[in-house]
């Protein structure tokens with residue numbers, strides 16, 4: 418345990434406490450994306466299912482990158498439980514809108530983490546978060562575009578699938594990504 422990471426009141430710095438919470442948020446996001454993927458899969462929308470299955474793996478990697486960072490910085494990774502997810506949907510738009518809300522929420526969480534690192538002069542922590550800040554810009558942008566495409570499709574999911582297969586077929590660029598605890602899955 419690095420003495421610099423401890424404060425007398427809580428044992429851990431605020432940044433490290435928030436980062437441990439974030440591990441739980443990322444695993445929850447992974448679980449939620451898996452549920453969205455299975456919904457699309459069940460309705461014979463393989464393009465959308467593929468995008469969300471892959472997104473689920475990426476969120477899992479985000480959690481394990483944070484665990485790697487905590488271990489490397491002398492913080493015991495007490496893995497939080499996975500939070501509740503939504504599974505009751507009436508149509509594709511609802512799922513994509515939920516994904517966008519989830520990414521916007523995670524962006525706020527990462528910004529709070531960056532603020533805590535800066536407030537505590539945790540330069541290593543601040544540097545670690547740079548990749549995540551960049552990643553969130555991409556993920557919010559992708560989900561926002563996908564929601565526009567679903568709206569434009571106006572119920573024609575064949576058109577949406579064609580667009581998804583054309584525009585969202587490649588995996589994300591993980592260049593410069595932090596290392597994971599255990600194998601990277603995405």
Ligand SMILES: [Fe+2]
Nearest residue numbers: 443476479523
């Ligand atoms: Fe994430």
Ligand SMILES: [Fe+2]
Nearest residue numbers: 476520523556
């Ligand atoms: Fe994400």
